[in-house]
Each structure stands twice: as structure tokens, then as C-alpha cells.
Amino acid sequence: MIPEDREERDLLAAEYVLGTLEAREAAALEEALPGDAGLRQEVDRWRRRLAPLSHLQPALDPPPALWPRIEASLAGLGPAPSRAAPRREKAGWMWRGWALGSTALAAGLAAFLWLRPAPERLTTVLLTQRDQPAWLVEAQGGALRLAALNPQPVDPSRVLQLWALPQGATAPTSLGLIPGDGSVTVTPGGLAPSPGMLIEISLEPPGGSPTGRPTGPILFIGRLTAVGGA
Amino acid sequence: MDGQHQSMEFLLADIARGRRDALRPVYDAQASRMFGVAMAILRDREAAADAVHDAFLKIAGRAGQYDSARGPAAAWMMGIVRNAALDRARARGRELPTDDPGLGDAALEPRVLEEIAEQEDGRRLQECLDQLDAHPRGAILLAFVHGLSHPQIGERLKAPLGTVKSMIRRGLLRLRECMT
Incomplete structure (x- = not known):
């Protein structure tokens, strides 16, 4: 699924970051990422190249109910994988x-x-x-x-x-x-x-x-x- | 600005160690930008909130995969929220033609290049985008900012589907050359 040709791999990473891959292609790339350091690097590089474009959209306040919902979902996941001692200072x-x-x-x-x-x-x-x-x-x-x-x-x-x-x-x-x-x-x-x-x-x-x-x-x-x- | 992204990196390190309370300051600092990014792609408050929700669960689970060699933490997190929004856009079938005729107008206006140049590290990208023809440049901006698919971009730019694909690929290669 992931091409071997260097240029094709880089273009795949670029289109993934750009967002033009089909769902199936994007899922295949995400599956390959953890085991493919080179592909991960290409994705990181493209994300950095294009990052200034994510400042073009105006920032918008999310609905107030969003944070409580995220908190509830996190609580539903059970305890965090590693538990550090509670902070005693602010x-x-x-x-x-x-x-x-x-x-x-x-x-x-x-x-x-x-x-x-x-x-x-x-x-x-x-x-x-x-x-x-x-x-x-x-x-x-x-x-x-x-x-x-x-x-x-x-x-x-x-x-x-x-x-x-x-x-x-x-x-x-x-x-x-x-x-x-x-x-x-x-x-x-x-x-x-x-x-x-x-x-x-x-x-x-x-x-x-x-x-x-x-x-x-x-x-x-x-x-x-x-x-x-x- | 530097201090801000640096502290985001520290917060991610805290989250990676299981300190979920470190997510709240990340949310406070990033949620409105993330919501803006998700809204530009999904154009629906409920769906955009869903995407930001998904993104924060992913950030909580994947904070350990981040390290500063991968670029600023804010950009890494923005990648996660864009993917969450794109996943939702794909799931609801973004191949349907958009019913918003004005969609993407802003991304195609000449002043968009000035806005890019004003961003942190945006100058080089602006110069390189400026060297592309209007069509590939517009296609890249429509895809990134609004999450438009190849057929939607073709419709918006009145260009055949095959042409859209190839001009985006050529445009990306030229950007890469220009930015290295």
C-alpha cells in the first residue's frame, strides 16, 4: 500500500498532510507510520512546511460544553497510563x-x-x-x-x-x-x-x-x- | 510566541507522564484556534466540536509520541485536529458537492499570501506559493484550509479531476524544492 519509490512516498506524505487522500489511503498511511520512521519524518517535514496555513482560519470560541465533554470522555478511558505523584504546588x-x-x-x-x-x-x-x-x-x-x-x-x-x-x-x-x-x-x-x-x-x-x-x-x-x- | 509553544511542549511531556490535568492549559491555549481550523473544514459547529473532542482524546493518548524534533507542539496538535476534522468530513461524504457557493473565496484572494507571510515562519512559504500559478496555489489552499477533496476543488476551480490531482502534486513538489 505504501509505495517504495522515494518520490512517491514523499508525495503521499504531502497529500496526507494536505488532506487530499481518500479515507482508505489516509488510514493505510496512519497504520504504516508507527513502523516507518522515514515516512514519519516526511509527514513531519510537510506539516512544518504547511503549518503557517493553519493560521489563515479565524480562531473561534468553541461551545462552552466542549471541555466538560472532553473531561468526561477522558474519565471514561480509565486512569492515565502512568500516574505521577500529585503536584503539591501550583x-x-x-x-x-x-x-x-x-x-x-x-x-x-x-x-x-x-x-x-x-x-x-x-x-x-x-x-x-x-x-x-x-x-x-x-x-x-x-x-x-x-x-x-x-x-x-x-x-x-x-x-x-x-x-x-x-x-x-x-x-x-x-x-x-x-x-x-x-x-x-x-x-x-x-x-x-x-x-x-x-x-x-x-x-x-x-x-x-x-x-x-x-x-x-x-x-x-x-x-x-x-x-x-x- | 516562542515561550508559548515551548510551554506547550512541556505540557505535552506532562501529559505523556499521565498528568491529564495538563490538558486543561493546552485546551485553554489552543481550543479556539483548533475550533477555527475544524470549522473551516466542517462548517458545522456540532461537527467541529466533535472533531476537537476527538483531537483532545488523541492528544491525551499520543502525547508520548511527540518530541520537539518533530516541530513545534502547536503544529503537531494542529495536525491532529485537522486529521480529526478530515476524518469526519470523509465519513459524512465530502464527495458531495458543497452547497456553499462562496466557500473558499477567502483562500483564493490575493491578500491571503500577505496573511501567510505574517505568520511565524510564513515568509518562505508565502514566497514559494507566490511562484506557483494561481490554480495549483488555489487548489493547495482550498485543500488545506477547507479540506476540499479533489472533485470539490475541480468544481470550485472549474478544472477536470485529473488535472486537479496532477497540478496539486506538481505544486507540492515545487513547494518542496523552493523551501529547501
């Missing part, structure tokens, strides 16, 4: 804490966390919610190295906790705390850095999350990608 709170806190992270702070050997070199830049690069993360030979790119003051009554979420996992695993004085916290455990692994830093109460899941807001986030063979 989302808006943390940015104030982040901005007004007085303890500056030492410039160039680096923490090393020794994990199981990984076969390749992986890297990512953790971004803030405002899209600012904040941490460079490199993983090689099982070590995860963090370097602060743009040290910011952090609320003195909170700590930063590092988490990893391997692809396909439903809950993040703590890799330990990132202390303000630059000392190192090692977390034993058999988690190897892997491509696609999500790395996050959350703001937690002193001593770290009491629940084993992030309880505070995620301040920084990035996804490890391979940068070449080891």
Missing part, C-alpha cells in the same frame, strides 16, 4: 521561586553520574520553559555529565533533581540531586543512557522528591540523541 509558583531565589548555581558546575556503560556518545541541551538553553548533557561510556550553560539563581529552600525517562518507560527514574555547591550525588542503579531518553530536572523539596516521582515543576528538559559512534 505551576505559577515555581517561576517566582526560580526568579527570586538567591542561591546562584556555580558557573560551569559539572556533575558526573556513573551509570552502566553506554555504547555510544549521546548529547542533549536541556531547555527552560522559555526555550533558553540551560544545561549541556553528554553521556559516554555510561557517565552522564552535566554542565550549566547559563547559571540562574534557584530558590534556596529547594533542590534540583535529575531524572531520566527511557523511551517507552511510563515513569521517570531519579538520577539524584544536583547540589548547589557542585558536589556530586551518585545514584546506583542499572539505567544506561540511551538514544531518545528524556532528561529532566525538577524543583523539589530539600532532600529530593519524597515520592520517587517529580513532585515539583520540570524546569529543564531535553532528549538524548546520538552524536556518532563511541
